[in-house]
Amino acid sequence: MQNYTLLSKRRLARNVCEYKIYAPLVAKHCKAGQFVILRVDDDGERVPFTICDYDRSEGSVRLLVQEVGYSTIKLGTLKEGDAIKDIVGPLGNATDLSAYKNICLVGGGIGSAVIYPQAKKLFEEGAPADIIVGARNKDLLIYKEDFASFANEAHFVTDDGSFGEKGFVTDALARLMAEGKGYDCVFAVGPLKMMQAVCELTRKAGVHTVVSMNSIMVDGTGMCGCCRLSLGGKTVYACVDGPEFDGHMVDFDEAISRSLVYREQEEAHLCRLRREV
Template identity: 50%
Template sequence: MFKILSKEFLCSAVAKFEIEAPLIARKARPGQFVIIRIDEKGERIPLTLNDWSQEKGTITLVALEAGATTKRLLSLREGDYLMDVVGPLGKPAEIRKYGKVACVGGGVGIACVYPEVRAFKEAGNYVISIIGARTRELLIFEEEIRKFSNELYVTTDDGSYGQKGLVSDALRELIEGGKELDLVLAVGPVPMMKAVADVTRPYGIKTVASLNPIMVDGTGMCGCCRVEVGGKTKFACVDGPEFDAHQVDFDLLAARNRRYLEEERRAMEGLGRRS
């Protein structure tokens, strides 16, 4: 059992949890994730590690209410327990000194990109961060990311804060304005990551995307997280989750992520009846 030591709502549908997990904290690296299960009958879901402390023996996870399981997760309180937290899983991000690195985060992906922003900065890179959300109320981790960024650009779809538009628009403007980049990292919704890859592809800028397919076991046994990269099948849980964004078939990934929408709808209805 894994105790929730603290819980904080970052906005109406996103919460941050600090969880007691000393063994995971000891091995955690930027870019990795865990798979959690709330109780014995619960669904297994992957969550990217947002932060960790070896000294305290804790990990920090950020979750968006997107279905029945995350709705249940966000209803938990400080002092409650998760039955399972498995990890750290996945290959760590390749953190080294590249030069100028642009870290692009969208939605709850901003929380996922944060540890890499910090790591790239600590590795001696010039870090340009671009973060965006649909509206100001949904924007998270701005000040945390600002702390480790040489430049920070903020966008909102509706123009309620920062630059109106998408994170890919802001990235395009920087590149077209002459900004030379050695690496671009994209973390967020599938359409956002695809748009970022489309922006950088004509310029030949190395671009990495952290993929978020459906997962079950997280160890490469079930095959649920398979993605197509460069025409070959890869498992995001063991081969990734980070891949060359210019080689990813984002349309196939989006289609697979929509496969269980009907089941998710029924699960939400069942949760509503029980409550």
């Protein structure tokens, strides 16, 4: 039986950890944009995470996890050398921005983990993108140095102005677009409301926008349909048809509603976990 050992764990922000996990079957073929599903322990639920980076020779993948719910908080209690119960992947499709020449990557909060491999890839291909990374405050901004080195132009934005510009990623994007950057593609990943706001902005300007949908999933292979969303009036599955879609076609209001379906149960669960931990 495989042992999915936690090779390293680094706390990047108060509630964000970076994990390097031994998972050779995932590392073997994974590409930027794909995700894994993991279960922390024997009773764990199946939770999807985008692969942030990987090392094929070591057989490891890197994940960035924000402790927001039951499973992510439990994951946060593991130490280096501990084993994660299950990890499967790579799932979903790889990011393909090859058709675009002038790209702006926009990451909000933990969504920055999803633009990270793309930022790195474009940098390594000699076509670094403009990058906007936003968070609520300075402590929640992740990979500042990496993004600064990968970017053509890096822009940091915080809600409270504790680092970089004060405001939202959409403020920075609107300004850059107004300055005539002439982007032919925006790749925006973050909270659903952020992606929706970016899409509203770029739709008016007619700039193609790709978003990554972090739907609730169970199997992640197209078996259950839990992650379905409406794309231009058609139902698609984030797990096998995505996770990336044309943002201008996504029904965000429906996606937001679907993301909240288990909120009450999750909260009850969290209360119990807080008593345990």
